[in-house]
Amino acid sequence: MKKINNTIYAFAFVASGLVFTACNKQLDLAPEDTTVETEVFQSASSAESALMDVYNKTYEANNGAAYTIGDFTTDLLVVSNSYYQIVINGELPVDNSTSKSIWADCYSTINVANVMIESIPKLGTYNEDLELQHIAEAKFLRAYNYLVLLKLFGDGALTGNMNGLGLPLQLTPYEGTRYDAANALTRSSVGEVYAQIIKDLTEALVDLQEAYEDDLETRARATKGSVHALLSRVYLYKGDYEKAASEANFLIGNVNYALNSNLRSVFPLSSGYDVNLDKEFIYAIPLTFNNGDHQYGTHFFSYYSKVSYYVPEEFISKYSDTDQRKTTLIWKGYEGANGQHPTKFTTSKFNNSDSRDNIPMIRLSEMYLTRAEALVRTSGLTQEAVELLNEIAGRADLSFTDYVLGDFATADELIDRILLEREKELCFEGLHRYDLIRTGRKLQDKDLPENRYVLPIPKSEIDITKGSLEQNPGYL
Structure with a gap:
């Protein structure tokens, strides 16, 4: 872990030369000068320091509400925080801080990834294989952040509307230090954004390692496994079940991962x-080794204290004893000073009193359940899907009795049981919201109109483009 975190901190002195990170114009994130970039990409160590900033910014873009909104x-949760209740009810104003910060943080990450992708081929003077690996890691992270944005802001992205309003596809670093509204990008379609995510991941696959010498790096940096896993999630969200099943299969039985x-x-x-990160983690954000609250530090998930939200008995009752x-x-966590x-009750997946835990992004159990669901959706009732379901349910509960194919009268019955297992297995890992939307089920607010299943595009973004960046229809 020291290698990852030392390089993150080493990048602090050059980061300002690569990108403005505190800009009110959220997409106006420009390289300051190529002289600094030339120095950065002269050696593998300084280039890796720059790459670690993309990982760090991915953490910053996925802590707090950006992650927990999925639950x-x-x-899965009873909310006592009045602001979170506004999010639940789809009543976020178009200038709210939640959507603005998610949008800004993801695009800040994407821009630094763009710097890496564009600058290394032009300015890199170190080992060519390592240059290609660094570019591939940046493409993985760019794809990951575009998927975060797409599932939150893409109109119809989880319900099969490939012609819906997607995202501005910024694939090169911003030039200059001033935002030019005349050159503002419009929103590409949902289908076009998916295509770019898949393109990035497919290209990254060629040059990534299967594993690193340091096992923690295998779980915390992009690998061939994490690319296949993210592709599986992308195809599942897109509704391309045959490819979702195929990509998930790469992880099942892979020697680098185990339940x-x-x-x-x-x-x-x-x-x-x-x-440590267990071998079940395909990709995770690790906490820093030096006990500081910078970079990989406090994740701001309000689980431990049970002040903002807690786990209801109705959900807990879905498990056997x-x-x-x-x-x-599931545990009581902090009961309060009085x-x-x-x-x-709360989840003990995040159990540090100072909100300092590893953050799961993709686990192997998700791949088992993705493949199981996708197989049923493409092939109907299948023995392999039942066996995959049994693997996840049975490893958690020694009293569990394996299902047999005859236990399910229809494919829909088996899908419903697999979806229940996803809910029980992946709860509090930021995913359940998107499973509900993609399968046509209701969120916590059962009266929420579907056009408010996405967040509003920040008003500041629309204003600065003089309206060329369109608002999601539910907020017009």
């Missing part, structure tokens, strides 16, 4: 520093 807008029968080992009690996901991964939350 607190669903029935763990002890879920406390997957989500250990966090000391706040140097917490012998399921580790209930007995080990014991005001003694009966409220």
Whole structure:
């Protein structure tokens, strides 16, 4: 882990020369001068430092509400925070800070990735294979952040509307230091954004490693495995189930990844520093090793204290009494200085009192369940899908009795059971909202109109482009 974090901190002194990171014009994130870039890309170590800033910015773009919105807008949580209730009810104003910060942070990350992708071929003077790997890692991270934006802001992106309003596809660094509204990008279609994400990932696949010498880097940096896993998620969201199943299959049986029968080992009690990543993690954001609250530090997930939200009994009752996901991964957490939350439960996947935990982004169990669902959607009732479901349900609960194919009368029955297992297995990992939307089910607010399943495009972005950047229809 030291290698990752040392390079992150080393980049602090050159970051300002690569990109403006505090700009009110969210897409106006420009390289300051090529002299600094030339120096950065002269050596592998300084280039890797620059690359680590893209990883760090990915963390910044995926902490706080950007991550937890995937769960607190669903029935997995009871929300007591009034602002989060506004998000749940689809009542966010178009100038709200939540959508603005997610938009700004993701595009800030994308822009630094663009600097890497464009500058290394022009200015790099170090080992060519390592240059190609660094470009591939930047493409993986650009794709990851575009998917974050697409599932939150893309109109119809999770319901199959490939002609819906997608995102501005900024694929090169901004030139100069001033925003020029005349050159502002319009929103590409949902289908075009998916195509670019898939293109980035497909190109990245060629030059990435299967694994690193340091196992923690294998889980925290882009690899061939994390590309296949993200492609599987992309195809699932896009509704291309045959490809979703195929990509997920790359991870199942792969020697670099394994399910763990002890879920406390997957989500250990966090000391706040140097917490290992289990082999079940395909891609995760690790916390910093030096106990600081910078870069990979506090994630701002309000689980431990149960002040903003807590887990309801209705959800907990979906588990058997012998399921580790209930007995080990649901707990009371912090009850309050005056014991005001003694009966409220929370997830112990994030259990550090200072919000310093590893952040799961893609786990192997997701790939089992993605392949299972996708197989049923393409081939109907299949034995392999049932076996994949049994693997995930059975490893969590020793009392679980395996299903047989005859237990399901229809393909829809099996899909419903797989989706329930996704809910129980991947809860509080920022994914449930998107599973509900893509399968036509309701979010926590059952009366929320579908055109408000996406967030509003920040008003400041629309204003600065003089309206060429269109607002999502639900907020007009």
